Amino acid sequence: MSSTFLVKGVSVLGAEPTDLLIRDGVVAEVGGDARGAQVVDAAGLVALPGLVDLHTHLREPGREDAETVESGSRAAALGGYTAVCAMANTSPVADTAGVVEQVWRLGREAGLVDVQPIGAVTVGLAGQHLAELGAMATSAAKVRIFSDDGHCVSDARLMRRALEYVKAFDGVIAQHAEEPRLTEGAQMHEGEVSARLGLTGWPAVAEEAIIARDALLAGHVGARLHVCHVSTAGSVDVIRQAKAAGVRVTAEVTPHHLLLTDERATSYDPVFKVNPPLRTKTDVAALRSALAEGLIDIVATDHAPHAVEDKECEWAYARPGMIGLETALSIVLDVLGPDWELIAERMSRTPARIAGLTEHGRTPAPGEPATFTLFDPAARWEVDPTGSASRSRNTPYAGMTLPGRIVATFLRGEPTVLDGKAVK
Numbered sequence: 001m002s003s004t005f006l007v008k009g010v011s012v013l014g015a016e017p018t019d020l021l022i023r024d025g026v027v028a029e030v031g032g033d034a035r036g037a038q039v040v041d042a043a044g045l046v047a048l049p050g051l052v053d054l055h056t057h058l059r060e061p062g063r064e065d066a067e068t069v070e071s072g073s074r075a076a077a078l079g080g081y082t083a084v085c086a087m088a089n090t091s092p093v094a095d096t097a098g099v100v101e102q103v104w105r106l107g108r109e110a111g112l113v114d115v116q117p118i119g120a121v122t123v124g125l126a127g128q129h130l131a132e133l134g135a136m137a138t139s140a141a142k143v144r145i146f147s148d149d150g151h152c153v154s155d156a157r158l159m160r161r162a163l164e165y166v167k168a169f170d171g172v173i174a175q176h177a178e179e180p181r182l183t184e185g186a187q188m189h190e191g192e193v194s195a196r197l198g199l200t201g202w203p204a205v206a207e208e209a210i211i212a213r214d215a216l217l218a219g220h221v222g223a224r225l226h227v228c229h230v231s232t233a234g235s236v237d238v239i240r241q242a243k244a245a246g247v248r249v250t251a252e253v254t255p256h257h258l259l260l261t262d263e264r265a266t267s268y269d270p271v272f273k274v275n276p277p278l279r280t281k282t283d284v285a286a287l288r289s290a291l292a293e294g295l296i297d298i299v300a301t302d303h304a305p306h307a308v309e310d311k312e313c314e315w316a317y318a319r320p321g322m323i324g325l326e327t328a329l330s331i332v333l334d335v336l337g338p339d340w341e342l343i344a345e346r347m348s349r350t351p352a353r354i355a356g357l358t359e360h361g362r363t364p365a366p367g368e369p370a371t372f373t374l375f376d377p378a379a380r381w382e383v384d385p386t387g388s389a390s391r392s393r394n395t396p397y398a399g400m401t402l403p404g405r406i407v408a409t410f411l412r413g414e415p416t417v418l419d420g421k422a423v424k
């Protein structure tokens, strides 16, 4: 049934060019029988383990006009991803076994990436009562990551109980760190630019205070904490201290926080409105070096599709968020340079480990699952929002020329992308 592929002349993570024979879902022994194989010319291409996104908004159920599990999966595969973790802020919220199983099943039906649902921490993301974490963990979706993303679990007692609960099955709480009392009415980063524009600011300390509190709680409980979309230099300092103290904390940064600053708000173009907001040059520099060093463990997209009417309006009324699955690897290449080991670590192996996705994050070699992506580092492309596989158009990179392009993606031996195009 399954097809055979011969990937010719590929450089696995920058090593000397070699051939990869793909059969029965795995990479076959070198020199194996390649008769009847479909040849993929991979001269000049780099093979990376399939990327894993720990933070994706797929919008189904509820906002299928903005994205579906299928359209988001297609955007992910085109971006080199083989697995995505779907955030719980859908409608209805993914706070029961029923909803997480629905999302998981839709992911299987689309068959383009592995869709691993994230469960909500609190019922309806309302921050009042713990959701049925155990039922979601033991469901067919086997949820291990829980998050109220979009909202902060701001009640310290609830956060403590959530950490205690997931510790029993080595789960993790992924926190959207935002002290709500410090961000009431916030429109952008609080600083020089917000003062100039007269927009209400979202101060860095609103993020840093929650990360510090949660690190102390996680250390006290002995449970795992993951910090979503870290955006400030001060957060990096807090995470450094927590890690030095032995707290089980991991952290992510988005491509947009690695590249863009709050100066973009001067355009008043709501495509640059996002949570947490774009910060300053100093923050961007601190995030880049923390990522290189490993203090920030991974890159996650926070792909946040929004319908036109929610984005193309006045800044104050626009929803926060940007799409990012198809551009993430190009932005990271631009920011980190062509260090393939580092990119594999931050975009595939470590996110796979945090999410417990053992079939992912493995370098293509004989005996390993054929779950990888082929990337052309020499290509350049112009971002065209209308060319996106996402149902939404809110990319902050429209018109920019980016380095590097995904040529093919394989999931367990089957191509999801070939010649830069989704196969279904």
Ligand SMILES: NC(=O)N[C@@H](CC(=O)O)C(=O)O
Pocket: 057, 089, 149, 150, 151, 176, 273, 274, 275, 276, 302, 304, 305, 319, 320, 321, 322
């Ligand atoms: N990042 C955003 O600005 N928006 C996200 C929610 C979130 O990640 O906090 C969304 O769901 O649209």
Ligand SMILES: [Zn+2]
Pocket: 149, 150, 151, 176, 228, 229, 275, 276
């Ligand atoms: Zn968030």
Ligand SMILES: [Zn+2]
Pocket: 055, 057, 087, 149, 150, 302, 304
């Ligand atoms: Zn998010």
